[in-house]
Amino acid sequence: MSTHYTRGSFQLMKSMNRSIILNMIREHGPISRADIAKQSRLTPPTVSNIVKELIQTQFVIETTQGQSKGGRKPTLLEINADHFYIIGVDVGTFHMNFVVTNLYGELKDVAKKDIPSYPSKEDILDTMKSGIREFFTSGKCDPEKFLGIGIGMHGIVDPIEGVSRFAPSFQLYDIPIKAELENEFDMIVKVENDAKAMTLGEYWFGNGNDADNMVGVNVGNGIGAGMMIKGQLFHGENNIAGEIGHITIDLSGPKCTCGNYGCLQTLAAGPAIAERARKELKTGKPSMIRDLVDHDFEKVDGKLVYEAACEGDEFSIELLNQTGRFLGIGLTNLIHTLNPKRIIIGGGVSKAGDFLMDGIKETIHSRGLTSKAKETHIVLSKLEEHASAIGACVLILEEFFSR
Ligand SMILES: [Zn+2]
Structure with missing residues (x-):
């Protein structure tokens, strides 16, 4: 297959004015040439020339969906998204x-x-x-x-x-x-x-669009975070920044794959939920999970706990709520370290959203340092599994x- 064309596409975008115009169309399109000139402070002929080139190379297309104030509809520009x-x-x-x-x-x-x-x-x-x-x-x-x-x-x-x-x-x-x-x-x-x-x-493209300081937390088989600071991902010196699954929550907690005890992910990641469920079921607590796995507790996994919670199983609801409280402690640490505008929770475990959210919010509310810290916006991922x-x-x- 030929990909020289697309490699060239990147070269083409290296021009500053082209890039300014392309971004303006991406962020504000459909938009007219006149509005681009006004907002970018480039001269109308410059805008016109560059737009002509962007249309020729099929990055941008013309549409006529703009509002007309009588007379003919203005021609607007938008990204040729499917090209x-x-x-x-x-x-x-x-x-x-x-x-x-x-x-x-x-x-x-x-x-x-x-x-x-x-x-x-x-x-x-x-x-x-x-x-x-x-x-x-x-x-x-x-x-x-x-x-x-x-x-x-x-x-x-x-x-x-x-x-x-x-x-x-x-x-x-x-x-x-x-x-x-x-x-x-x-x-x-x-x-x-x-x-x-x-x-x-x-x-x-999701729930973070107006928050330049925000954290995304991926809760699945492990727990990791992406920290966005002033619109840029923060990596730290050796790309270890965001490994929040290994912040210590309970000194005498379960042993983690990393060798430490009581890491956040030993309490709140998917396998940890299943493990806690198994342990508590063995103590004889009543739950519909017993019948769902035919009393073979090895079959218990995070998904099953969630499904039982959806059916109204008190044991499972409380287990997920407790998981939310553990996550809430981890997130409170993040809030006090980074003070983000918003925290977005994603990953497989976030499917249990509502069951977790109460525990998360309640914990942040009781532990946050100031009223602003307590009010940090916590939302679920919009893009979900993808x-x-x-x-x-x-x-x-x-x-x-x-x-
Ligand atoms: Zn660990």
Whole structure:
């Protein structure tokens, strides 16, 4: 497949004025040429020339959906959103979630692939490659239209080198994702931690759009956070920033995979919920879960606890509420460290939203330092299960629309 055209697209955007105009159309479109000139303070002929070029290269299209004040409708400009596609991949513990979006982050195709147990680096790369390749051959999206590939990977990621430094669920180090995929597909590839990707996705297309200081918390098999400070993801010195699953909540709590005791994720991640449920069921507490698993407590998982809570099972409701209170303690620490405007909760466990939310809010309210801290806006992810994969697409959009 030829991707020279899309590589050229990035080159083209390097002009500052072009980028200003393209972003204005993205953020404020449909918009007229006159309004672009007014807001950008570029001269009307400059705007006209650049717009002509953007239309020729099919980044922008004309529409006539503007309001007319009598006479003919004004011609407005908008992003030619479906002329380019981006592939996003969210690499979890057990499977990879693949999406294709257009330039507005709208889903065009989705797929899922299982990750082999105890995978090697090659297994991870092969699973990625085969999932991506299927989008090129499925016939649903024109292969010529793909602009780039974004990867959201759990664990410690070096986004500059595009390397997964440590993937705890696989116990793998230094997977050269960017180099391998760029070589395979001859297009731009960006790699980021999954929680950071999720946060970016919510910032662009989800519940974060007006909060330049915000945190996205991904609660699944582990717990990670993406911290957005003044509109930029914060990585810290060695890309470890946001590993909030390992902040200590209870010194005498359960042992964590990291070797410490009472880490947040030993109390509030998916496996921890299942583990607590098993332990308490063994003490004889009444719950409908007993019958659901036919008294085989090994079958208990987070999803089952949630389903029982939805059926009104008091045991499960209280368990999720308690999980919310643990999360609330972790989030209170974050509030006191970063003072974000908003915290967005995503990941598999966030499906139990309402059951968690009461515990989270109640804890933050009782522990927050000031009334402003107590009132920190806590919301669930808007992009839900695709948040990290859509966020991975935003890694490419950020590049494309960079100023
Ligand atoms: Zn830990």
